[in-house]
Amino acid sequence: METGDTRPHDDGERRFLDAYDPRDYAPTAVTVDVVALTIRAGTPRVLLMRRSAPPRRGWWALPGGFVRAQDGPDGPADPDLPDAALRVLSEKTALPSELHLEQLRSYGARDRDPRMRVVSVAYMLLAPDLPDPHVGRGTDAAAWVPWSELGHGDDARSDRPLAFDHARIIADAVERARSKLEYTALATAFLPPTFTITALREVYEAVWGTRLHGANFHRKILATPGFVEDTGDLADRGGSGGGRRPRLYRAGGAAVLHPPLLRGGQ
Amino acid sequence: METGDTRPHDDGERRFLDAYDPRDYAPTAVTVDVVALTIRAGTPRVLLMRRSAPPRRGWWALPGGFVRAQDGPDGPADPDLPDAALRVLSEKTALPSELHLEQLRSYGARDRDPRMRVVSVAYMLLAPDLPDPHVGRGTDAAAWVPWSELGHGDDARSDRPLAFDHARIIADAVERARSKLEYTALATAFLPPTFTITALREVYEAVWGTRLHGANFHRKILATPGFVEDTGDLADRGGSGGGRRPRLYRAGGAAVLHPPLLRGGQ
DNA sequence: CTAGCTTCATCTCAGATTGAGAAAAACTCA
DNA sequence: TGAGTTTTTCTCAATCTGAGATGAAGCTAG
Numbered sequence: 397m398e399t400g401d402t403r404p405h406d407d408g409e410r411r412f413l414d415a416y417d418p419r420d421y422a423p424t425a426v427t428v429d430v431v432a433l434t435i436r437a438g439t440p441r442v443l444l445m446r447r448s449a450p451p452r453r454g455w456w457a458l459p460g461g462f463v464r465a466q467d468g469p470d471g472p473a474d475p476d477l478p479d480a481a482l483r484v485l486s487e488k489t490a491l492p493s494e495l496h497l498e499q500l501r502s503y504g505a506r507d508r509d510p511r512m513r514v515v516s517v518a519y520m521l522l523a524p525d526l527p528d529p530h531v532g533r534g535t536d537a538a539a540w541v542p543w544s545e546l547g548h549g550d551d552a553r554s555d556r557p558l559a560f561d562h563a564r565i566i567a568d569a570v571e572r573a574r575s576k577l578e579y580t581a582l583a584t585a586f587l588p589p590t591f592t593i594t595a596l597r598e599v600y601e602a603v604w605g606t607r608l609h610g611a612n613f614h615r616k617i618l619a620t621p622g623f624v625e626d627t628g629d630l631a632d633r634g635g636s637g638g639g640r641r642p643r644l645y646r647a648g649g650a651a652v653l654h655p656p657l658l659r660g661g662q
Numbered sequence: 663m664e665t666g667d668t669r670p671h672d673d674g675e676r677r678f679l680d681a682y683d684p685r686d687y688a689p690t691a692v693t694v695d696v697v698a699l700t701i702r703a704g705t706p707r708v709l710l711m712r713r714s715a716p717p718r719r720g721w722w723a724l725p726g727g728f729v730r731a732q733d734g735p736d737g738p739a740d741p742d743l744p745d746a747a748l749r750v751l752s753e754k755t756a757l758p759s760e761l762h763l764e765q766l767r768s769y770g771a772r773d774r775d776p777r778m779r780v781v782s783v784a785y786m787l788l789a790p791d792l793p794d795p796h797v798g799r800g801t802d803a804a805a806w807v808p809w810s811e812l813g814h815g816d817d818a819r820s821d822r823p824l825a826f827d828h829a830r831i832i833a834d835a836v837e838r839a840r841s842k843l844e845y846t847a848l849a850t851a852f853l854p855p856t857f858t859i860t861a862l863r864e865v866y867e868a869v870w871g872t873r874l875h876g877a878n879f880h881r882k883i884l885a886t887p888g889f890v891e892d893t894g895d896l897a898d899r900g901g902s903g904g905g906r907r908p909r910l911y912r913a914g915g916a917a918v919l920h921p922p923l924l925r926g927g928q
Numbered sequence: 929c930t931a932g933c934t935t936c937a938t939c940t941c942a943g944a945t946t947g948a949g950a951a952a953a954a955c956t957c958a
Numbered sequence: 959t960g961a962g963t964t965t966t967t968c969t970c971a972a973t974c975t976g977a978g979a980t981g982a983a984g985c986t987a988g
Contacts, residue, residue: 411716424692424731426770426781463770465690465779477770477781502768502783504692504729504743513731515692515743515781517768579845579922594965612947614966619945638956639964654926655945656845860936878976880937885974904985905935921974 425514428480429460429562431500431569432489432521434540435586440602441540442566443529444556445488448536451510452559456541458566459488460516481519488538489529496522496585500569508561516560520569522585543570577603579656581623584647590627592642593617604659616657622650691780694746695726695828697766697835698755698787700806701852706868707806708832709795710822711754714802717776718825722807724832725754726782747785754804755795762788762851766835774827782826786835788851809836843869845922847889850913856893858908859883870925882923888916 432443444456461484464474474480478497485491497519504515529538545556546566558566576582583599584591597613600606617623624645633641698709710722727750730740740746744763751757763785770781795804811822812832824832842848849865850857863879866872883889890911899907 423689424729426690426692463690463781473772473779475772477768499767501765502743504783506739506741513739515729515783517770517781592965609947609949610964611949611966611968616946633955633964636956637963638954639962640954640966642965655924656922658921660920858936875976875978876936877938877978882975899935899984903934904983905933906937906983908936 423512425509425512426463426465427460427514427516428463428477428484428519429458429516429565430481430485430519430521431458431566432485432523432526433569433573433586434523434526435599435602436525436540438598438602439542439544440570441542442546442569443489443526444539444541444558445529445532445535446537447534447559449534455559456556456562457559458518458562459485461487463517477517478519481517481521485521487530487532488535490527492523492526494585494589496582500565500572503561503565505561516565518565518569520572522573522582524586524588574603574659577657578659579653581647581650581653584624587647590629590644590646592631592644593624594642596624596645600657606659620650620653620655620657622648623653624648689778691775691778692729692731693726693780693782694729694743694750694785695724695782695831696747696751696785696787697724697832698751698789698792699835699839699852700789700792701865701868702791702806704864704868705808705810706836707808708812708835709755709792710805710807710824711795711798711801712803713800713825715800721825722822722828723825724784724828725751727753729783743783744785747783747787751787753796753798754801756793758789758792760851760855762848766831766838769827769831771827782831784831784835786838788839788848790852790854840869840925843923844925845919847913847916847919850890853913856895856910856912858897858910859890860908862890862911866923872925886916886919886921886923888914889919890914 430443434441434443443459445459446456447453461480463477463480464471466473474483477499481497482491500518500520502515502517504513506513508514508516526540529540531538541556543566546558546563573582577600583596583603586599586603587595593614594610596617597608597610600613601608625648627644627646629644630641631644633639696709700707700709709725711725712722713719727746729743729746730737732739740749743765747763748757766784766786768781768783770779772779774780774782792806795806797804807822809832812824812829839848843866849862849869852865852869853861859880860876862883863874863876866879867874891914893910893912895910896907897910899905
């Protein structure tokens with residue numbers, strides 16, 4: 397960050413700041429909304445809450461809340477936007493130590509919230525299967541909802557109506573996740589610290605909604621430097637059907653994949 | 663957009679909205695900053711203004727300004743964030759009819775602006791060579807500055823000090839542009855409506871700072887469906903050195919490239 | 929108007945990568 | 959022990975890639 401630079405300001409700078417009153421400006425609220433994505437029972441899901449207070453009481457919405465600009469009665473200010481995102485999310489569900497949080501984009505259409513002008517900074521969080529969410533303040537239900545139940549893209553017609561422009565935000569997050577799986581090692585964010593190549597393939601299959609050729613996937617993952625590293629261990633196994641005990645891997649250091657895994661192929 | 667839905671609200675919703683006072687919330691300002699990128703004389707450049715008013719008088723900064731939340735004395739409200747981005751930019755330079763504007767991300771660290779809590783939504787604009795910028799209100803100089811003069815990445819040590827966290831924002835924009843050239847047809851946004859394959863290659867070379875193999879580039883562009891389409895015309899030519907008159911192409915319909923052009927290769 | 933240079937466009941070919949299936953290895957359960 | 963399952967490795971033809979050569983078209987000096 398390039399903040400808090402130490403170059404001396406001129407005198408005009410100090411006089412200006414003393415005379416400055418933030419209240420002179422038209423109020424705009426800034427919120428964060430978090431699209432928390434996980435894979436449960438082979439199905440990609442998003443965390444949603446049902447609102448028990450206006451506006452949009454009874455509708456489903458992303459976990460979110462106002463960014464705390466300054467220290468106040470509700471608590472200390474959020475030092476930065478990601479802190480705000482983690483704060484509002486940690487009020488709804490337990491968070492794992494390892495998680496991937498990245499900013500999606502911001503939404504600020506004039507009429508997106510009936511209360512006032514609201515600019516919402518959306519975050520995408522990817523995590524391995526998380527526990528059931530809490531039903532917190534302002535909500536009366538919470539659930540990990542499969543993407544497939546939300547209608548595709550803009551089309552929010554479903555029996556779980558989404559408040560505000562949250563259907564669009566979720567669609568943007570899903571598209572971002574799908575495309576980042578191609579050229580980054582992000583898929584490992586959906587998995588526990590150690591995992592098998594098959595589990596990694598199932599992440600791709602769940603998120604992309606396609607079937608991949610197991611043998612070629614295996615070859616490509618191992619040929620991509622830094623994607624995974626061998627732990628030397630084998631999985632315990634004991635599950636259904638039997639079969640050879642798979643090797644366990646952990647996420648490698650690489651963030652970007654060279655070459656990428658392309659959706660078109662296989 | 664999922665805004666302005668028409669489902670009836672319950673009575674509590676209306677009572678709630680009537681009683682709601684936006685002034686109750688701590689003020690946060692929302693600004694837009696625009697990273698306008700172009701290629702001039704073979705060099706990729708960004709539009710910067712020198713500030714003539716506090717804060718950070720005399721420092722260079724991105725064109726930007728406050729989002730107008732409501733109609734007011736300065737003008738009508740910005741319907742959406744992209745409108746605000748185009749408004750602040752059109753005050754500084756003439757804009758072409760065809761341009762690519764996309765949101766980069768938002769920045770909201772507590773101390774990024776000395777005046778108050780400011781969340782800035784950054785936009786990236788790609789355009790063919792634009793005219794010289796105006797020196798507008800609050801600025802005393804404006805220039806298309808080569809990326810190379812800004813120091814690489816975080817490192818803002820240069821004789822053109824950048825205000826706030828704008829060095830970081832520019833670095834993020836440059837990285838976004840570099841990587842989107844790989845897997846989208848965005849390079850054409852830097853070019854006029856018709857162009858040659860060589861001009862397209864020079865965009866890649868300028869943005870990536872690498873040299874590409876001309877023959878293979880040619881083959882790959884033409885093999886990528888929807889990237890460019892043949893106009894049937896040849897360039898007039900007459901320039902230096904002579905040589906065969908190149909064929910003219912226009913941008914094709916494709917937004918995403920299959921397969922992508924990878925930076926690693928060639 | 930022709931020789932020499934330049935740029936654009938196409939061709940060639942060895943080496944790497946990919947998609948599809950087969951086969952081998954390792955394990956479970958009856 | 960034997961049939962079935964899952965993981966892992968192997969094979970091979972088809973395709974793609976990187977590097978250079980060749981051909982096509984145009985300018986300009988003499």
